[in-house]
Amino acid sequence: MCGIWALFGSDECLSVQCLSAMKIAHRGPDAFRFENVNGFTNCCFGFHRLAVVDQLYGMQPIRVKKFPYLWLCYNGEIYNFKQLQKQFGFDYQTLVDGEVILHLYNRGGIEQTASMLDGVFAFILLDTANRKVFLARDTYGVRPLFKVLTDDGFLGVCSEAKGLISLKHSTSLCSKVEPFLPGHYEVLDLKPSGKVASVELVKFHSCKDEPLHVACDTVEALPSAGFDLETVKSNIRILFENAVRKRLMAHRRIGCLLSGGLDSSLVAAVLLKLMKEININYPLQTFAIGMENSPDLLAAKKVAAHLGSEHHEVILNTEEGIQAIEEVIFSLETYDITTIRASIGMYLISKYIRKKTDSVVIFSGEGSDELTQGYIYFHKAPSPEEAAEESERLLKELYLFDVLRADRTTAAHGLELRVPFLDHRFTSYYLSLPAELRIPKNGIEKYLLRLSFEDSNLLPKEILWRPKEAFSDGIASVKKSWFSILQDYIDQQVDDLLLEKAAEKYPFNPPKTKESYYYRQIFEKHYPGRSSWLPHYWMPRWVKATDPSARTLKHYKSATQE
Numbered sequence: 001m002c003g004i005w006a007l008f009g010s011d012e013c014l015s016v017q018c019l020s021a022m023k024i025a026h027r028g029p030d031a032f033r034f035e036n037v038n039g040f041t042n043c044c045f046g047f048h049r050l051a052v053v054d055q056l057y058g059m060q061p062i063r064v065k066k067f068p069y070l071w072l073c074y075n076g077e078i079y080n081f082k083q084l085q086k087q088f089g090f091d092y093q094t095l096v097d098g099e100v101i102l103h104l105y106n107r108g109g110i111e112q113t114a115s116m117l118d119g120v121f122a123f124i125l126l127d128t129a130n131r132k133v134f135l136a137r138d139t140y141g142v143r144p145l146f147k148v149l150t151d152d153g154f155l156g157v158c159s160e161a162k163g164l165i166s167l168k169h170s171t172s173l174c175s176k177v178e179p180f181l182p183g184h185y186e187v188l189d190l191k192p193s194g195k196v197a198s199v200e201l202v203k204f205h206s207c208k209d210e211p212l213h214v215a216c217d218t219v220e221a222l223p224s225a226g227f228d229l230e231t232v233k234s235n236i237r238i239l240f241e242n243a244v245r246k247r248l249m250a251h252r253r254i255g256c257l258l259s260g261g262l263d264s265s266l267v268a269a270v271l272l273k274l275m276k277e278i279n280i281n282y283p284l285q286t287f288a289i290g291m292e293n294s295p296d297l298l299a300a301k302k303v304a305a306h307l308g309s310e311h312h313e314v315i316l317n318t319e320e321g322i323q324a325i326e327e328v329i330f331s332l333e334t335y336d337i338t339t340i341r342a343s344i345g346m347y348l349i350s351k352y353i354r355k356k357t358d359s360v361v362i363f364s365g366e367g368s369d370e371l372t373q374g375y376i377y378f379h380k381a382p383s384p385e386e387a388a389e390e391s392e393r394l395l396k397e398l399y400l401f402d403v404l405r406a407d408r409t410t411a412a413h414g415l416e417l418r419v420p421f422l423d424h425r426f427t428s429y430y431l432s433l434p435a436e437l438r439i440p441k442n443g444i445e446k447y448l449l450r451l452s453f454e455d456s457n458l459l460p461k462e463i464l465w466r467p468k469e470a471f472s473d474g475i476a477s478v479k480k481s482w483f484s485i486l487q488d489y490i491d492q493q494v495d496d497l498l499l500e501k502a503a504e505k506y507p508f509n510p511p512k513t514k515e516s517y518y519y520r521q522i523f524e525k526h527y528p529g530r531s532s533w534l535p536h537y538w539m540p541r542w543v544k545a546t547d548p549s550a551r552t553l554k555h556y557k558s559a560t561q562e
Contacts (some may be wrong), residue, residue: 003048003411004060004073004145005163006124008133008155008188010042013553020257021046021160027075028471029414033059037071039124042194045073045124050360050414060441061126063068064093064493065229067102069129074160076143080248097249101125110134111242114185118213118246124157131190132192139205140367140422141399142427144407147335148177159406161333165527179533182399183207207395208431211424218242219425222238227434229451232491235429236452243423244270247363248278252416255359255560257349258286258311260299261444262466263374267420268530269458270373271363272307283310289349291363291482298468300477306460314352316345321482322489324348328521331412332404335509335523335531336537337516339405340547341486346409354413366406367421370394371430373438377540379445384435390541391438392431398422403540490518509534512546 003024010017014189018034025032028048037043047060062072078216081100085092101123104113110125114136122145125134132166135157137145148156148164157180158166164177180186183205206209219242232247244267248254254275255467256268272284286309288300297313303309321344327337328343353359369375373391381387397403410417421425430438433448450464494514502517505508506524506533511517516537527533538548 002050002060002075003046003159003163004075004124005046005158006044006126006156007167008040008043008190009153010044010167011154011170012045012252014042015047015510016079017167018044018046019355021048022164023159023166024048024158024160026414027159027411031059033061035061037128039128040154040190042196043126043190045071047073050416057316060098062094062096062099062102062187063100064099066091066093067106069127069198070102070105071126071128072098072101072123073099074121074123075145075414076119076138077247077249078117078119078121079249080116080118080216082211083218084213088218098123105134110136112188112212115212116216118211118217120419120422122159126190128190133188133190133196134185135180135188136185136204137180137182139183139211139424140209140395140403140427141179141417142403142407142422143182143415144399144404146177147180149196149198153191153193153197155196159411161527161530161533162330165234165530171281177530179254179399182396190304192425200501205424207392207427208426210313210432214425217425218246219553220428227437228457229437230509232433232437232448233452236426237456239268239423239426239429240266240420241274243420244363245274246417246423248274248280250361252360253282253300253358254280254361254363255285255287255353255357256309256344256363256366258288258300258309259365260288260301260463260466261296261365261465262450263368263421265299265303265365265367265459265463266449267363268303268452269307270420272309273458282309285310285312285357287312287349287353287359287362289314289319289345289352290314299463302460303463305561306463312352312357312469314349316482317346318485320348321345322486327412328409329519329522330526331408333408334404334534335516335519336401336534336538337513337519340519341483342402343405343409345482346405347412349414350415352409353415360414361416361418362410363418363420364406364538365421366402366417366419367398367427368446368449370402371421371427372449373440374446375415375540376445376546377543379440379443381439382542384439387439388431395431400534414448420457420465462481487515490515495517506531508532509537 008437028050031049033047035045041208045061060073061516078097120138120142122137124145128247146161154169158164161177186201222235258264290297494517511520
């Protein structure tokens with residue numbers, strides 16, 4: 001996890017423009033570099049480093065003697081860089097996993113490069129010999145990337161939008177800052193003036209397609225094919241364990257978020273098993289947040305005791321949660337209701353991890369709900385086929401919601417997040433299974449995933465089969481949900497008359513509740529006129545919902561109501 005920033009064709013003084021790069025300094029607290037491009041005085045790179053791999057030679061932009069005309073700035077982890085070296089005979093000059101991008105590009109061009117990378121990444125690659133600039137982002141957008149491209153060819157690229165919105169160009173502020181689409185790469189021509197022109201934007205991978213890099217995976221071929229249940233269960237276990245194993249690549253301490261729900265508990269259990277196998281000689285630190293005696297804290301404590309992890313509990317107090325709202329919205333760069341609600345706890349626990357522990361590489365369970373149909377509303381799906389389509393839609397939009405939340409809340413405190421449920425190989429296999437196998441069964445969501453691990457003895461049965469909690473309820477006290485506490489506070493902050501006129505003030509995605517109005521006000525304060533970053537609010541399907549919380553659905557029953 002790092003912060004990358006680059007400009008091409010700037011009309012303004014670069015020493016002034018580079019102040020914008022400092023707005024993402026939180027992403028890389030270990031070091032910073034600002035470097036001009038030889039021969040192009042109005043082009044430059046900025047890089048904030050979090051040193052996780054190769055602490056000696058990991059500064060960027062990466063340049064190697066073999067390819068003096070290539071400049072690379074990237075944020076992410078490439079898990080198969082050693083396998084690619086073995087397959088193609090690459091001669092690496094550093095221990096940095098991202099160096100493989102230079103070798104792949106030299107060997108087969110940008111299409112092969114993006115397609116063969118097994119990992120999470122956002123990168124800017126400059127080829128001065130052929131006068132090309134390339135941008136690329138991983139399949140699910142686990143690593144963020146934003147860009148601005150003006151009509152006259154000025155390009156700005158950054159890990160977060162906040163590093164671009166104040167750029168100056170031709171005496172005006174740059175306007176069209178937008179997220180770079182996941183699973184795509186873009187080719188741009190670099191002119192002698194340093195300006196660029198977009199040539200093509202190409203989708204190189206869809207979540208349903210088996211990735212090209214399977215040939216370079218540690219599990220080359222699954223032991224058996226077919227869709228009989230035992231085979232499927234076995235393959236799910238093999239691929240998930242493989243997804244966790246490849247993510248152990250780190251020179252910094254590994255920790256794990258643990259809510260006590262199925263997803264984070266599975267990640268923690270497999271992680272601990274593999275850490276023991278490769279003799280990592282420190283205990284796994286697990287982290288949970290909630291109000292006193294909340295369902296998540298109780299369940300997480302039970303899982304941690306079962307696993308034998310070094311467990312940390314963070315007690316969320318109401319005042320602290322409410323005070324964090326503005327910081328959270330500034331970090332997130334969104335006004336989506338459910339994203340903000342769920343981010344407050346994750347932001348505060350990340351703050352605790354950074355201040356009180358030495359864990360830096362943090363595993364988490366993001367992506368499972370979208371992939372394995374974990375949301376409560378999947379019980380209402382009209383058919384298995386429609387449920388499968390909805391699952392794919394959610395995965396494609398992760399970069400706007402849960403993946404955005406997970407990245408920004410951890411990056412705000414200089415942590416690196418790893419999400420094994422979004423492993424390319426694991427997700428493409430799961431999505432290849434018959435739609436009927438993937439739907440909720442017997443009133444239980446994620447039934448197939450639970451069943452796959454039932455005989456593994458990794459988790460206690462009551463955790464493996466624990467129903468999904470709405471995040472607001474999972475961290476709530478038994479007396480009152482976090483959802484209700486937020487509503488009560490915001491009700492006092494927003495006047496009824498303001499809400500009545502909300503559609504006039506905010507015609508795009510107009511707020512329908514006081515809560516959404518309150519969030520929108522804060523968002524517009526920091527990012528005025530940027531509401532298009534969120535195309536639509538996250539909302540459940542197939543139900544008449546006016547609120548995104550699972551607790552408003554009829555099927556839902558929280559532990560605090562039992």
